[in-house]
Amino acid sequence: MSLATREDDPLGEGAALVATLCYMCSSECGLLVSEKAGKVRIKGNPAHPVNRGKICPKIKSALSLLYSPSRILSPKKRVGARGEGKFIDISWQQAFRDIATKLEAVREQYCSEALTMLFGEKPDHDVAYWFAFLYGTPNILDHNSLCDTSKRLAYKSVFGEGQERPLPDLQRPAWTNLGYREKHDCRLLILVGENPAEAIRYFWFWQGICEAKRQGMTLVVVDPYQTKTAKLADLWLPIRPGTDVCLLLYLLKNVVDSGAYDREFVDVHVSDFTNMQHELSVPVLDAGLTRYSLEWVAHMTGLEQQYLQRLSALVCTENPLLISVGKNGVAHQYSGFCTTRLAAIITALSGSLDVPGGLLLRDPPRYKSLSNSSDLLRAGQADKHKDYSGRFPLASHGVVSTIPSEILDGVTIMEGPCKGHQYQTKALIVTHGNPLLTAPDSAQWRKAMTARSGDGYQLSLLVVNDSVLHDTALYADYLLPMRHFLERQGVTEQESAIPLTGLRQMAVTPPATTRSPLEIYQGLAQAFDSSDGFAPLLALTGDDDWCDRTLGKAGETAELRMQGGVQARPIRYRKFTTQGFATPTTKVELYPHGAKTLAEQAYYRNEASCYAQASSKARFRLITGRVLGHVHSLTPLLDGASASPYVWLNNVDAQAKGIKTGDLVKLDVEGKASLIARAKVSLVLRQGVVRALYGWGSALSSTPHNYNINELIDSRHLHPISGNAVFGAVWVTINKLI
């Protein structure tokens, strides 16, 4: 196979086009893919509502991954020490037999919950949940706790079950229950730590923002760095990182005090409103200032009073409004949960919930993901989940950052009928994930993977299931060649304001030596001495069968294929009038989980004292952001397309430290770690902040000064209830390398 160019475009040679979905990020854009004589060409699908024919530069790396020299094309077994990356090719039969034998030994010698399965990317792999549950472990988790668990949990706590990701109504044109809508309705959009112009996530979101702005919407960006999105904003507020929660408390107080809320909505659909009014009206001193006052918020956020007043006036007059908080910018702060909660509350009180141009509640999902099959677990096993009954009972989809400590020190169950039960993680299966690079504290991961126990390793089995070699894969005992996303099938409920069910079709012929997720888990199940326990998994007859089960009806997958791989449904507004909210009170919850205050102490960090302490020790707040090319474990392969990453610092700070653009600088976290990178002096970054990029630093990379920022992140910095990694609470010193 070779990479097609425009000159030998197979589309011009009558090659069939297959409509499928991208999975280089979770936008899942519609693609049209052709393959002829071993040549593959990809273009955007103009009929797909998510991207309407557009694709981003990242998709180019989908082809480079397909043809990568690092592509894993046969099962491999480690022959050197972990981390050396020395492997020999083995047959599938041997790989399945070896792994099954070791998993049986783990279950016999320890317990079935000693197996943890981790996904970096989950789509199309849901059958792995059946394997895990039928083996007997509840410990199967995805990457959410490295991403936006705090944000999702916050929305769920305010709007109820099924509302982890309400979406902005900025997708046009769209069919709705109020008819066909072409024009945008949103009047004010506040992006808090979100940068959709660069950190491409939803094409429709950024396109919608640009169109709505042309139609009169005001755009406000709250971010310590003037991102590309902030450059287009009507108002840019370079806030102190981590203090967004104070800004939103101030705005909420003004909305309530000025009566700029929807009284009818509040009377019928909001619980505890009078308690909240009372809380906001009681004067409390904080840092010597009255909490929620203009002086207080200016002191906490470092923003000028005139701009705060301007923003407050906008929030109290413009409607519908949207406050969208960044998955990484905000959810990665200690106060990310509270910040999102407040954004949800202000949106709801202003009457902007589930209305045209407001925040859309999600429709009930069309299908049941196989991951919701924990009833397949033996009775009592669910209570041994390392997180849900462990340290993070409200964690969503499990906590990744604690895996190294669970390998080294073990798990203690802290709640439920198994309280006091202890075990150690002895086997780990990683599917399309690279935690060594993407999780906090890379050194701790290396330590956990290489810690010795007698003649062997403390973690007795590490399997990596992926399409390319990466840092974590270098430590694997067995590598299983997974199919590239263009070579496999799956169904998905897309992250789109227009409700969409999509089909990822097999668009490219897979190498014969690779296997689909279903084939891998069925092959593994069959290799157990007794495979009876895996009967439901082994009964699946093929990819269409498990997709049909997900969609809930035999023949649905074929039907979806006939419809071009995407089914769109109209947007339905004001769903809460008929279905209410799936919260304990059936209303919008202002004080969920027994919270006594809007910014509950347990979930909220008063950053003012941190900033005061940092300034006395000449420390900088470290912020990180995504790079265009980053997509979990695939990053190393994108190196060639990107320049060496920098760390940014403000020009005044740089001058004080004698640092110029291009200088080598050393970043230190006291008593933890350090790294070296090239500096870039910035006029548009807040003083006292260092900005770095996330997702670089592979040991396989040849890019110079290609730092891995996660070497500096402490894995103990986790949100106390969600277990979300708090990547944003790091203080560093920065000095020129002499």
Ligand code: SF4
């Ligand atoms: S935005 Fe994401 S899903 Fe869309 S083409 Fe780019 S990488 Fe693929």
